[in-house]
Amino acid sequence: MSHVALVTGGTRGIGEAISVALKNAGVTVAANYAGNDERAQAFSERTGIAVYKFDVGDFDAVQDSIAKISDDLGVVDILVNNAGITRDGTLLKMDHTRWQDVIDVNLGGCFNTAKAAFPAMKEKGYGRIVNIGSINGQAGQYGQVNYAAAKSGIHGFTKALAQEGARFGITVNAIAPGYIDTDMVAAVPENVLEKIVAKIPVGRLGKAEEIARGVAFLTAEDAGFVTGSTLSINGGQHMY
Numbered sequence: 001m002s003h004v005a006l007v008t009g010g011t012r013g014i015g016e017a018i019s020v021a022l023k024n025a026g027v028t029v030a031a032n033y034a035g036n037d038e039r040a041q042a043f044s045e046r047t048g049i050a051v052y053k054f055d056v057g058d059f060d061a062v063q064d065s066i067a068k069i070s071d072d073l074g075v076v077d078i079l080v081n082n083a084g085i086t087r088d089g090t091l092l093k094m095d096h097t098r099w100q101d102v103i104d105v106n107l108g109g110c111f112n113t114a115k116a117a118f119p120a121m122k123e124k125g126y127g128r129i130v131n132i133g134s135i136n137g138q139a140g141q142y143g144q145v146n147y148a149a150a151k152s153g154i155h156g157f158t159k160a161l162a163q164e165g166a167r168f169g170i171t172v173n174a175i176a177p178g179y180i181d182t183d184m185v186a187a188v189p190e191n192v193l194e195k196i197v198a199k200i201p202v203g204r205l206g207k208a209e210e211i212a213r214g215v216a217f218l219t220a221e222d223a224g225f226v227t228g229s230t231l232s233i234n235g236g237q238h239m240y
């Protein structure tokens with residue numbers, strides 16, 4: 001069976017590694033991005049992967065874009081919800097915009113893309129949805145009430161949708177990455193990051209490719225019995 005994947009936030013960081021891993025697995029990939037045209041174009045030229053610009057937090061834009069991707073490449077039967085932003089700050093300093101932006105993109109994005117892609121997966125009788133959560137959605141993190149709430153929401157969303165998708169051949173799983181060597185983590189103040197890394201038993205940040213490896217596993221045709229699960233890839237930082 002041939003497959004088409006949409007990877008949101010798929011041109012940089014963890015998303016870039018996921019897009020490349022899926023392409024290497026023989027999947028036709030559409031990589032979404034929201035802002036950085038220059039990096040998206042460079043990514044596309046380097047990898048030969050098609051890029052699509054839209055805001056995953058915008059319901060109508062997502063509907064239109066997934067329809068376009070399906071016209072261009074075929075039915076999207078693999079969806080990887082990876083797009084995410086941080087707007088860190090303690091509750092006392094966090095204004096409503098920082099709360100809402102993170103909820104809209106990180107959690108709302110999962111609803112918007114699944115809502116648009118699910119009907120065609122149902123019709124095909126096959127689908128793979130992987131939502132990228134976070135260790136900080138499992139364990140919480142100082143300065144991240146917005147991000148932790150959104151990521152924790154992703155884990156609940158995953159388990160609920162897995163129950164709905166099962167009878168249509170659609171699996172829905174989550175990955176909970178720990179601290180991965182990306183621009184997002186590089187933005188954490190150095191003194192704070194040092195303390196975090198000191199608590200990772202493996203003794204280092206993760207690599208984007210180590211998350212992509214998990215996505216390749218969960219999106220494979222022979223992973224049909226794995227659904228509603230959360231795969232923690234965090235160097236042992238949080239075990240449960």
Ligand code: CAA
Nearest residue numbers: 086088089090134135141142143178179184185188189192
């Ligand atoms: N636990 C308890 N107290 C803490 C703390 C912690 N983890 N971190 C900071 N504090 C304390 C500080 O010691 C300080 O106390 P004092 O005033 O008594 O000195 C107080 O809280 C204020 O701390 P800051 O000066 O750091 O406050 P700030 O407002 O300047 O910054 C912050 C707060 C933005 C949260 C900053 O600490 C920060 O960026 N932390 C990192 C947050 C983080 O891990 N983000 C992850 C981003 S990557 C990601 O999210 C990917 C993923 O999925 C893993």
